[in-house]
Amino acid sequence: MVTMLEARLQTQQRNTQNSQETGLWSSGFGMKLEAVTPFLGKYRPFVGRCCQTCTPKSWESLFHRSIMDLGFCNVILVKEENTRFRGWLVRRLCYFLWSLEQHIPPCQDAPQKIMESTGVQSVISGRAPGGAGEGQVPGLVKKEVQRILGHIQAPLHPFLLRLFSWALLRFLNCVFLNVQLHKGQMKMVHKATQAGLPLVLLSTHKSLLDGILLPFVLLSQGLGVLRVVWDPRTCSPTLRALLKKLGGLFLPPEANLTLDSSEGVLARAVVHAALVPLGLWTGALAVLRSLWSWGRSPRVCVRVHLAQPFSLQEYTTNARSCWGSRQTLEQLLQPIVLGQCNVVPDTEKEQEWTPATGPLLALKEEDQLLVRRLSRHVLNASVTSSAVMSTAIMAALLLFKHQKLLGEFSWLTEETLLRGFDVGFSGQLRCLVQHTLSLLRAHVVLLRVHQGDLLVVPRPGPGLTRLARLSAELLPVFLSEAVGACAVRGLLAGRVPPEGPWELQGIELLSQNELYRQILLLLHLLPQDLLLLQPCQSSYCYCQEVLDRLIQCGLLVAEETPGSRAACDTGRQRLSAKLLWKPSGDFTDSDSDDFEEAEGRFFRLSQQSRCPDFFLFLCRLLSPLLQAFAQAATFLHQGQLPDTESGYTEQLLQFLQATAQEEGFFECADPNLAISAVWTFRDLGVLQQTPSPAGPMLYLSPTFTSRENQEKLEQFIRQFICS
Secondary structure, three states, X not given: OOEEEOOOOOHHHHXXXXXXXXXXXXXXXXXXXXXXXXXXXXXXXXXXXXXXXXXXXXXXXXXXXXXXXXXXXXXXXXXXXXXXXOXXXXXXXXXXXXXXXXXXXXXXXXXXXXXOOHHHHXXXXXXXXXXXXXXXXXXXXXXXXXXXXXXXXXOOOHHHHHHHHHHHHHHHHXXXXXEEXXXXXXXXXXXXXOOOOOOOOOOOOOOOOHHHHHHHHHHHOOOOOOEEEXXXXXXXXXXXXXXXXXXXXXXXXXXXXXXXXXXXXXXXXXXXXXXXXXXXXXXXXXXXXXXXXXXXXXXXXXXXXXXXXOOHHHHHHHHHHHOOOEEEHHHHHHHHHOOOOOOOOOOEEEOXXXXXXXHHHOOOHHHHHHHHHHHHHHHHHHHHHOOEOHHHHHHHHHHOXXXXXXXXXXXXXXXXXXXXXOEOOOEEHHHHHHHHHHHOOXXXXXXXXXXXXXXXXXXXXXXXXXXXXXXXXXXXXOHHHHHHHHHHHHHHOOOOOOOOOHHXXXXXXXXHHHHXXXXXXXXXXXXHHHHOOOOOOOHHHHXXXXXXXXXXXXXXXXXXXXXXXXXXXXXXXXXXXXXXXXOHHHOOOOOOOOHHHHHHOEEEXXXXXXXXXXXXXXXXXXXXXXXXXXXXXXXXXXXXXOEEHHHHXXXXXXXXXXXXXXXXXXXXXXXXXXXXXXXXXXXXOOEEEXXXXXXXXXXXXXXXXXXXXXXXXXXXXXXXXXX
C-alpha cells in the first residue's frame, strides 16, 4: 500500500497531461485545481431537503428560495455590533452584554397544561390501568403528578441561564476557531417556528459536545431554551438542582419500568406530556469531563448542519398512503440463495432494525411502523446533511492505493460536489493534503524518497480499520454507483474470471433485465440503514436510478441491437397494461416504455482507459461490508451456538480479527460490521432466535446446518466482491 505524494508540483506537465486525458479518473473539469473550494461555480450544493413524496407542502413552503446565496455565520463571534450599545467599554464587555440580551421565553402554565393532557387525565379518571378508578383518590393523584413533575423539571432561572451562556461563549471561543452555521438553514428553522407549533429537534450526536453546543447555538439564534435530558444517576442532588434551573430534564426512575407495571403508568403519562412541547437533545455528563482535554488540543472549526424542517402532521397523513406489500428478507432471498428459485419477487423488503423500546411497544402496530419509517426519513436527511470531511477523502485514496494524492484529492472533492453533497473544508490544495495527513498521522507512515517526493504508507494492522471507517463516509456519495458496480461484478462472475483483462469483460453483453435482477439481489442483501432508501421509494425506481448513474458516469455504454428502438428515443408511446395499475410512486423516467422492450436492451462496459480504476474504486467502497458478510458465512460451522446475540457477535468479531491478522484485510474487522452481519443473517433465516430465561438466544437454522448450504450462502455473497 504505497502512495506517492509529489512534493514539487510540475504545473506545466500536469496541465499538458490533463488536456490529453478525458477519462473518468481525471478531474471532472479536465484540470487539477491548486485551490479547493466547496463550490461548483457560484453556489454551494444544498443538502438535507425533506421528502417531496411524504411532505410536499413542507418541501415547498419551508424552503428558503435564496438559500444557496446565503453564506455561513460564526455564532461564537460576538462584537460590539451584536449589542444595542456602543463604546470602548462595550467592546470589552460585549460577551456579557450579549448574554443579557438573549430572549428567554417564560414557560408559564406548564404544570396546568400537563395536568390537562389526555394521558394524565386518563390516569386520573381511571380510564387507564393504575388510574384513580382502581382505588386511588383523584386529589392524591394530582399531588403525585406535581411530585413527578417537580422531579422532572424546575422553572427556568433567567439569570443563571444568561450567566451560563456568557461562560460557555468564552469557553467555546477558547476551544474553537469558529462555530459555523448556514444562514439559509437557520432561516428555514425560523420559518417553521412562525406557525407557533412545537419544534422537535433530532440529533445524530457526532460529538460529546453536542449536549451543550447545540442548545447554545439555537439559543443564540433566538429559538429559546432547548431542554436537555440528563441521566439522574450521574448527577449529585446539588448538580441536579442547578441543571434543572438551566433547562435540564431528569426522568423519574419509575418511568423506565415495564409497560405492564401499574406503578410507572402515571410517571410515563407525565413524562410524555412534559416532553411533547419540547425539543430534546440527549446530553451526557461525560461532556463536562471531556472539556478539559478539548481545551488543551489545538483549536479547530465546527459546523452545525440543520436539515429542512417538515410537518409531522403532514407526514403522518401522507406516509400511510405509500405502504404496499412487503416480505421478509428470508422470503425474498433464501430461495434464491439455495438455488430453489431464480425469480426475484415483485415486492419490497420488510426490515426494521429500530430498537424496540418501551414507548415504541406501547403504540399500535400501525403507529410503530409509522415511527420506524419516520426514523429512516430522519436518517436519510441527517446523512445527506452532513458534510464530507477531508479525512474521509484521504482515507479512501490511501486504502485504494492511489498514486497521486494531490490530483486525486481534487478530483474526488469535485465529484462529491457534483453529486450534491457538501464538503467541510477549503483552501490551498497542498496545505489541505498536508493538514489531512497530519490528522491521520497515527495511521500512516510518511517517508521521504528521491527528488523530495513523499512516500505515504498506511500502517498495517488495526489502523486500517480506522481508515476504512473514515472512508465509509464517502459511501453515501457514491452509493448508487457502488451498488451498480458490484451488481455488474456479480453478473460477470459466472462468465469472465475476476482476474481477466478489462477488455475481455467489456466484450460481454449485459441485458437490462439481468442488471435489474442483480441490483435487486444486492439491494435486498444490504442493510437498509446503509442504503438510506426512503420508505416511500420503490426498489425498482432505485434500480433505474442505479442504472442511470452507471450510464451517466460512463461505465456502461448502450449497445444498439438490430431492429430495437434506440435507447435515446424518448418518443411517447401508449402505456402498456402492466403500467396502468402501478402506484404513482413506482413511475420513473423510463416507465413510458413497455417492460418487454427492456429485454432487448443491452449494455457493455466502457473501454475508456480510466474505467477499470474507477470500477475498482466503486467496488471497494462496499468491500468491507461484503467481506464481513462472506466471512460470517464461513464462520457458521465454527461458531458456538446457541448463544446470545451479543455473545455470538463477539465470537464473530474475534474471528474477523483473527482472519485479518492472517490475510491482512483489516477493513472488515469492525464491531459495527459484525453486528450488521449477525442481524442480516437473522433476517435471512440463517440464524433463528428463541426466548430463554437469559434473554433471546440465537441458534443455527436447520436449513443451514449443512455445509453445502453454507457454501451456497458464501458463494452468493462473494459474487458481488471484486478482488
